Amino acid sequence: AQSVTQPDIHITVSEGASLELRCNYSYGATPYLFWYVQSPGQGLQLLLKYFSGDTLVQGIKGFEAEFKRSQSSFNLRKPSVHWSDAAEYFCAVGAGPSSGANNLFFGTGTRLTVIP
């Protein structure tokens, strides 16, 4: 069964500083991996996805993530954080190309606070 671990519940960074949010997954086959962002009371916005190919993927709002199969990780990074990036970030794993299923398993989320 799939599972996702986001070890950091809450991270605080200064505006302009770099950011890395950690995500580890468990899945027996080739996974699909996603990062979503959620502002308070809102739905989830897709930041980026990894299906196959280049292990460094670029997303919206200047975010990128790197898939490392050997470490079962898919960490999210941003070189310079803006105050508007303050939100909750969720890593998710999908069942991959062989399953035919479309359900996602989410981590517990990391809340990002940005201080001026």
Added chain:
Amino acid sequence: KAGVTQTPRYLIKTRGQQVTLSCSPISGHRSVSWYQQTPGQGLQFLFEYFSETQRNKGNFPGRFSGRQFSNSRSEMNVSTLELGDSALYLCASSFSANTEAFFGQGTRLTVV
């Protein structure tokens, strides 16, 4: 292109009642999934519909049900509401299997 639309945005119901939530997917998308989000359990998958058929189901009691219409719009129903059903219910739309999911704004259900 319009995004995923969920109605209503907010709902207050009494224990024992039933509720129906609606989701209109992105035009051309045939897969609709539903998720429950609570502070204690996080984001949990309820079920997925594709071309009017339930293709996948999460670990929720039978009080939670859904359906999908020929225009891909979906509804989920919760019967005999319990206090613990209070949550943000999110609908996600996908073009097909194994493609990215786009989420709506959610319906905030409060059971009193």
